[in-house]
Amino acid sequence: MRADELANVRGLQLFRDMDDARFADLMRAAYLQTFPPHVQLIQEGDRADFLFIVTEGCVELFAAWNGHEITMMMVEPGGTFILAAVLKDAVHLMSARTAVKSRILMIPAEAVRGAFERDDAFSRSIVLELADCYRGMVKAQKDLKLRSGVERLAARLLRYDREHGGTGTFSLPHDKRTLAALLGMTPENLSRAFATLRPYGVEADGPNVVLSSVADLQRLAKPNPLIDDKAV
Amino acid sequence: MRADELANVRGLQLFRDMDDARFADLMRAAYLQTFPPHVQLIQEGDRADFLFIVTEGCVELFAAWNGHEITMMMVEPGGTFILAAVLKDAVHLMSARTAVKSRILMIPAEAVRGAFERDDAFSRSIVLELADCYRGMVKAQKDLKLRSGVERLAARLLRYDREHGGTGTFSLPHDKRTLAALLGMTPENLSRAFATLRPYGVEADGPNVVLSSVADLQRLAKPNPLIDDKAV
DNA sequence: CGCGAGCTTGAGCCCCATCAACGGGAGTGG
DNA sequence: CCACTCCCGTTGATGGGGCTCAAGCTCGCG
Numbered sequence: 001m002r003a004d005e006l007a008n009v010r011g012l013q014l015f016r017d018m019d020d021a022r023f024a025d026l027m028r029a030a031y032l033q034t035f036p037p038h039v040q041l042i043q044e045g046d047r048a049d050f051l052f053i054v055t056e057g058c059v060e061l062f063a064a065w066n067g068h069e070i071t072m073m074m075v076e077p078g079g080t081f082i083l084a085a086v087l088k089d090a091v092h093l094m095s096a097r098t099a100v101k102s103r104i105l106m107i108p109a110e111a112v113r114g115a116f117e118r119d120d121a122f123s124r125s126i127v128l129e130l131a132d133c134y135r136g137m138v139k140a141q142k143d144l145k146l147r148s149g150v151e152r153l154a155a156r157l158l159r160y161d162r163e164h165g166g167t168g169t170f171s172l173p174h175d176k177r178t179l180a181a182l183l184g185m186t187p188e189n190l191s192r193a194f195a196t197l198r199p200y201g202v203e204a205d206g207p208n209v210v211l212s213s214v215a216d217l218q219r220l221a222k223p224n225p226l227i228d229d230k231a232v
Numbered sequence: 233m234r235a236d237e238l239a240n241v242r243g244l245q246l247f248r249d250m251d252d253a254r255f256a257d258l259m260r261a262a263y264l265q266t267f268p269p270h271v272q273l274i275q276e277g278d279r280a281d282f283l284f285i286v287t288e289g290c291v292e293l294f295a296a297w298n299g300h301e302i303t304m305m306m307v308e309p310g311g312t313f314i315l316a317a318v319l320k321d322a323v324h325l326m327s328a329r330t331a332v333k334s335r336i337l338m339i340p341a342e343a344v345r346g347a348f349e350r351d352d353a354f355s356r357s358i359v360l361e362l363a364d365c366y367r368g369m370v371k372a373q374k375d376l377k378l379r380s381g382v383e384r385l386a387a388r389l390l391r392y393d394r395e396h397g398g399t400g401t402f403s404l405p406h407d408k409r410t411l412a413a414l415l416g417m418t419p420e421n422l423s424r425a426f427a428t429l430r431p432y433g434v435e436a437d438g439p440n441v442v443l444s445s446v447a448d449l450q451r452l453a454k455p456n457p458l459i460d461d462k463a464v
Numbered sequence: 465c466g467c468g469a470g471c472t473t474g475a476g477c478c479c480c481a482t483c484a485a486c487g488g489g490a491g492t493g494g
Numbered sequence: 495c496c497a498c499t500c501c502c503g504t505t506g507a508t509g510g511g512g513c514t515c516a517a518g519c520t521c522g523c524g
Contacts, residue, residue: 044458065378066454072373084363093370093458116359123355127348130362131316137369138325141304144376145416146297149480176503184377189480191504206503222298226276226325381512408471421512423472438471438521 001032008055009105012078014129017121029111034103041096041104048085048092050106054078057102060178061094071181073140074099074174083130086112099178135232142227149185153193154221156183157202159228161211168211175207233264240287241337244310246361249353261343266335273328273336280317280324282338286310289334292410293326303413305372306331306406315362318344331410367464374459381417385425386453388415389434391460393443400443407439 001009006027009015015023032055035041041052044063052059059075072094075081085092086109098104116123143152156179164170172179180190194204200220201213211217225232233241238259241247247255264287267273273284276295284291286307293304293313304326307313317324318341330336348355375384388411396402404411412422426436432452433445443449457464 063374063378063458065374065456065459068378070374070377072370084366087359088363088367090367091458091464093367093374093464117352117356120349120352123359124349127319127355127359127362130359130366131320134316134362134366134369135320135322135325137366137373138304141369141373141376142295142297142302142325144373145302146295146300186481187503188482188505192480195504224297226295226323227297232323232325418513419471420473420514424512427472 001027001030005032005055005103009053012053014053014080014125015122017125018115019119019121022115022119022122026107026111026115030105030107032103032105034101035098037098037100037102039098041098042082042092042094044092044095046092048082048088048090049109050082051080051086051109051112052082052096053080053105053107055103055105057104058099058174059096059102059104060099060181061096062181063094070184071178073136074178074182076173080129080133083126083133087116087126087130089113099174136230139227144184146227149183149189150193150196151221152183152185153190154197154200154202154217155223155228157197157209157211158214158217158221158223160209161214168214170209172207172209233259233262237264237287237335241285244285246285246312246357247354249357250347251351251353254347254351254354258339258343258347262337262339264335264337266333267330269330269332269334271330273330274314274324274326276324276327278324280314280320280322281341282314283312283318283341283344284314284328285312285337285339287335287337289336290331290406291328291334291336292331292413293328294413295326302416303410305368306410306414308405312361312365315358315365319348319358319362321345331406368462371459376416378459381415381421382425382428383453384415384417385422386429386432386434386449387455387460389429389441389443390446390449390453390455392441393446400446402441404439404441 009027010023015026035057041059054075054077056077059081061072061075061081063070063072081096082092089109116126143155147155160170160173161168174182176190177187180187183190185193194202197217197220200216201211202217203210203212241259242255247258250258267289273291286309288309291307291313293307295302295304313328314324321341348358375387379387392402392405393400406414408422409419412419415422417425426434429449429452432448433443434449435442435444
């Protein structure tokens with residue numbers, strides 16, 4: 001692992017407060033690897049052998065049943081996945097694949113559980129990370145059950161804008177096909193949803209979006225920190 | 233707190249491995265209280281002051297937005313709620329109300345966090361409990377997005393049957409109105425779903441259900457441990 | 465006996481999925 | 495440089511699942 005990458009990993013919330021020696025132990029056991037786009041990393045039902053941490057790129061968590069497939073979430077740099085399964089020594093409930101070329105840190109599950117037992121700061125960080133994952137899932141559930149497709153898109157666009165500094169201009173972080181899956185709709189419907197939002201000042205040109213009337217959009221989307229804010 | 237109740241709480245997975253003195257400290261700070269049906273215990277957006285543990289009865293977690301209300305889950309005896317918010321010292325993402333008369337243990341959030349810091353066995357149990365909550369939410373999400381209403385009902389009936397010993401005869405744990413909300417549908421639609429399942433050997437008479445053709449029902453519901461099994 | 469709550473049934477509608485066709489941009493090979 | 499192809503995104507037509515509104519039904523209870 002390169003020194004700057006190591007420093008990067010060390011700076012993640014999960015490892016920040018960890019004992020130096022323990023962190024070195026963990027990293028010695030870990031693999032940092034680059035994957036091309038659309039490589040499946042894990043398969044639901046398989047045993048959780050590694051904790052995964054995305055350092056570059058983007059990973060899609062998805063699940064399938066009876067022939068359908070759904071996107072559960074996208075994991076961005078700094079994010080972990082499969083933490084709960086690793087801690088429980090259980091099977092994966094979700095599959096994962098790279099959305100784009102990605103650099104991923106893989107820590108053997110056994111090592112994670114060992115560090116969890118021995119390092120108090122690490123176990124605290126793990127709990128906070130797991131609590132964040134849980135709350136993220138609750139918010140996703142609320143978003144899905146309480147809002148219509150158009151409302152979900154509107155709220156998502158406002159969130160992207162906010163995360164980009166609130167300038168009203170930004171690029172979508174995923175292609176529209178992926179965004180549709182993430183929002184729980186078909187690509188066709190996402191397209192129609194964008195069209196529906198045009199009167200609300202949403203101008204989409206390929207991946208580039210301009211929100212020219214944020215207030216109108218907010219009146220429609222009714223954003224709510226208990227659904228839309230990452231930090232809450 | 234009565235001695236048998238204390239023993240009951242002590243036996244919960246969360247406290248089983250805890251140090252005796254620490255457990256006594258926690259219980260000294262805690263309140264055990266009985267609530268009538270339909271009492272709201274917490275309101276989403278409020279600060280998490282207590283960890284709640286249901287010892288008798290049943291509690292509904294729900295959320296609201298823009299005038300609609302949805303049921304997130306039902307918490308049964310032995311179950312906890314609001315654990316993530318307590319650990320993060322954050323606001324509730326969900327509201328809670330008693331579904332029936334319920335006996336509930338309330339532990340001040342500060343005391344929970346203190347015990348978490350000081351008692352290794354407790355912090356391990358907390359993490360496992362939190363991991364279970366997370367995985368439960370993932371399964372709920374998969375159930376909702378991957379299956380139709382009829383399929384969700386069929387899978388749920390099979391699960392209730394299994395939990396009652398697989399005899400093919402059991403009583404619904406909630407009234408149908410509540411069951412409908414839990415399955416993410418309206419009461420009208422639940423009623424129609426039961427009618428749809430009649431050709432599959434589902435005989436529902438009030439709260440009493442008989443499954444006379446489990447194999448047929450399974451062919452329809454396609455139960456999957458990664459969605460339906462509590463233990464996985 | 466009358467009333468109300470919970471449940472069921474029916475009719476109409478809306479949201480969204482599906483299927484199909486089309487346009488345009490990127491990459492490829494001639 | 496152009497023709498070809500493939501893939502993504504869009505648009506239209508259609509259908510189904512589920513919601514809403516409304517009425518009827520049954521059972522328990524006063």
